[in-house]
Amino acid sequence: MSDKLRLRFEKTGRAVYISHLDLMHTLQRAFNRAGLPLKYSEGFNPHPLIAIALPLSVGMASLCEIMDFKLKGEETPDLAALPERLTAAMPEGIAVTEAYAFTRKAAELKWLAVRGVLEYDERDPAEMAEELRAFYAQDAIVITKKTKRGMGETDIRPGIREITFTPGEKAVDITTILSAQEPTINPELLAEALRQLRPELAPDFAKFTRIETYDADMKIYR
């Protein structure tokens, strides 16, 4: 059977609070419940062979998670039936949308389309949207963030391919395309940059949803 199987799934609603590590256990059990036990690694501490392309922060939603997996046994299951079968075995908020044999490496995933909501309880959203546009139109946005070598300065601007702001109900809606890897621009940094550089623009709360995955040429990645 093909060992190169991939799932695309959504993680929304209450499931956004399941951490990456807990999600791995949750998926493993869901595969068992669906009667599709995962293949395990050899060795002293066997672990199931699953890999999630871009781990999601706790609290962030996604419509486009990608997970590679290997199944126990010789036969390839009916891939077309897999999404429904697995979704039925998932906790609330996790839904499998596609299952397929993949060819492209995870490293080819380059851009992520993200939607965000910046909530402003007391401030005027139209005014905020205006200010945000000006802020993000700058050539460089250098923030301090934790890196592998302690705290460091990072310019997040090159990792933002597109970004638009639309005033909404007590909030400003963001639509953006962010670099998914090398460098990884976590959408949370969009709010963090405001907290560090323009605190008067910092929202009372920010939440984000991953919408779609793209390759370096902005073609949809699968």
Place this chain on the structure above:
Amino acid sequence: MDKRLERILPRVQKPARYTGGEYNQILKNKDEVDIRLAFCFPDTYEIGMSNLGMSILYETMNSLPFVWCERVFAPWGDMYAEMKKAGIPLYALESGDAVGDFDSLAFSIGYEMAYTTVLDMLDMAGIPLRTADRPGLLPLVWAGGTAAVNAEPMAPFMDLFVVGEGEELDNEVLTLLREAKLGGWSKHEFLTKAAQIQGVYVPSLYDVSYHDDGTVAAVTPRDGAPARVTKRIVSDLDAAPYPTRPIVPSTEVVHDRVSLELFRGCPRGCRFCQAGHVYRPLRAKKPETLIRQGIESLENTGHEDVTLLSLSTSDYRQLPALCDGLLEYCEPRSIGLSLPSLRADNFSMEIMERLQKVRKSGLTFAVEGGSQRLRDAVNKNVTEEDVLHTCSIAFAGGWNTVKLYYMLGLPTETDEDILGIAEMANQILHCWRVNAKNKNRGVKITISTSCFIPKPHSPFQWEAQIPLPEYLRRVNLLRSAITAKNVTYNWHDAETSLIEAVLSKGDRRVADAIEEVWRQGGRLDAWTDYFSFRRWMDAFENCGVDVDFYAHREAGRDEIMPWDHIDVGVRKAHLWSEREKCYRSELSPDCRHQCAACGAAKLLERGFTCDER
């Protein structure tokens, strides 16, 4: 999701424990049920979701079509502070709705240190703490669990207690509550009717009077309530509902696995043990039932571990057949089978080898007493020979970790007994040197001691606890006697044990102190992170609770115990005779070999016998 909640969840540790939404949770349409029930566990999600009783009763109560039973746990400190700050009341996990709007709150109270958390959860729900301050029928606040065998310290807070096993009893209470709600009954009308159900204890229908010396003079029922409340049990466990679709937490909990309950009750009769007496009579499930329920549960949950639960797993007669049946399913699927609560005396090579096929864990022995004389006195039927024999098999089989549990302060204990603990550790070390297959891996022997707590409905219910300084003296005596570097000694802090002793043996007058501790910020007292000895001692003093009276006083034979009106089946005369045997260092046989006529068998329905084969 509540917007305020959405904002705080990203800031707290492990937010998935506050959201619900897990696989196998039960959702109902709230408009189609008559009773919305908040099933409250006064500890964290991780502890509560590991509790088999919660899991069983969640399923049985939800089997009533007119009830929607939802889970509620106590938030950890960070979440608690955020909820207070944001003005979010206690809510139920399934619906996210505020518990204060529910028809009823049912608490499962398994241990005394949860008492303050019960009060805190009521307060977080916006519900007055005392039954006297809740004049209406709804919300009905009730509790069950092991703590109900001495309900007195929590009596002023609860509308009613359910004593014993809840599978049938809880549903009878809920059925009556529905009738009361739809019929517009008063709270008093409901409570007097509920008191007629076997197993229901309505504290407000009993007046307690005291002698000048502080002991109970009389407990007098009113309005037709029974003089003694008799515990409920389920006679036929094979036919009893068992949750084979338990909720699968989406985050790590303490026991993340399928649990199979082998039997209820215990044939051993260790004299310090409350569980061994209050869960009688002995009722085992058939291996066929357990294998079927185990496989169903594994398939419905996707768990990769299954564990066997009981008070003394190796006393399950068909253990080999059960292990065979389960391993047949588990082995090809790499599912681990674990057996806690094995005893040292009949641990067989055969069973160990079978388990080894899948996984190898450490050996744990509850030895309890340091000498044979003391073990005989407390009726702990373990001999040094048993322990060494088991260890030799285990060491030869490749095990190299041994944990030994003891109690300090058991009745009749002497310094010689305590030094015997260190001696046994040395013997085990020697045994390892002689038997170990591979000495390069070393050996680790851990000794743990806790402080004996006299418990209601056990033969030692009349006993006094040793004072704190004396416990520490005994700890130091043992410490200085342990010299081998492979032997580690851990001792429990006895401050918690002292508070537990007061609460265990407490009467209604202790309630004020519990409330005072809560008012001073006490909650989650079972956690060392939050427990404050000072806060408890101050509260006892401020509320006039004499710690020595409850914890350090030996009670007289004819004294009325605060819990005497709760009948758990075992007769008081049996408990007393067991206590007397202790002082004669006399053993009582395992009740499967010789029935001691303890009285618990009377609880069985006609046609059933204790320890039926």
